Amino acid sequence: MNNNRPIARIDYLHTDGSIGESCYFYNESEFLARVKEDNYYGSPMVVNIFRNENGETIPLDFVEDFDPPPQGFNIIDFTEDNDMNEFDKLRKLAERYKSMYPIGTRIELQHMGSDPHPIPDGTRGTVKAVDDIGTIHCDFDNGRHLGLVPGEDSFRVLNIQELLDEKSQKLQTAFFDKVNDEVLAYTDWNSICKAYADRCSDGTAEKTS
Numbered sequence: 001m002n003n004n005r006p007i008a009r010i011d012y013l014h015t016d017g018s019i020g021e022s023c024y025f026y027n028e029s030e031f032l033a034r035v036k037e038d039n040y041y042g043s044p045m046v047v048n049i050f051r052n053e054n055g056e057t058i059p060l061d062f063v064e065d066f067d068p069p070p071q072g073f074n075i076i077d078f079t080e081d082n083d084m085n086e087f088d089k090l091r092k093l094a095e096r097y098k099s100m101y102p103i104g105t106r107i108e109l110q111h112m113g114s115d116p117h118p119i120p121d122g123t124r125g126t127v128k129a130v131d132d133i134g135t136i137h138c139d140f141d142n143g144r145h146l147g148l149v150p151g152e153d154s155f156r157v158l159n160i161q162e163l164l165d166e167k168s169q170k171l172q173t174a175f176f177d178k179v180n181d182e183v184l185a186y187t188d189w190n191s192i193c194k195a196y197a198d199r200c201s202d203g204t205a206e207k208t209s
Contacts, residue, residue, distance in 0.1 A: 013044040046072035113152035
């Protein structure tokens with residue numbers, strides 16, 4: 001069979017019977033290893049075998065080893081306009097997002113869509129990863145970690161001036177932290193106050209002013 005086309009798909013089910021995730025397989029040995037393992041652990045799933053334009057499928061004798069049987073088993077004619085197109089679309093979008101938002105990209109959230117506990121508008125964050133379905137996972141500056149879905153969540157990439165301003169702010173903060181930790185923390189303020197009081201009492205401070 002043409003290995004540019006999938007030979008099988010496993011639909012993993014939620015407890016209510018709806019499909020939670022679909023995995024496509026192009027290699028027979030990888031598919032058999034996965035389906036046997038998932039069946040052994042009792043994963044709720046529907047197994048779909050693709051039939052090519054010649055009516056051929058991979059050998060189906062593996063079905064005899066199912067114990068317990070899966071929630072569903074289908075043999076599907078693979079065509080270019082079936083649901084695999086949607087899978088290809090998601091994969092291509094994910095590849096596009098990975099190039100648009102590489103790891104380390106600084107973004108600003110403009111508005112989060114349907115999340116029940118949204119991150120406040122205007123919060124900035126750093127891209128940590130883009131998964132295979134195009135979700136952009138970020139570490140936000142307020143300590144939260146969440147995935148953004150383009151089209152549902154609105155955000156923008158920081159421009160060069162904003163990145164320079166952030167870098168400048170970080171340098172200033174680091175400088176003041178260093179002064180506080182390594183200079184002011186070891187300053188004997190009592191001695192300084194006493195020396196100044198002594199200068200005032202003998203008129204030195206008045207003369208130098």
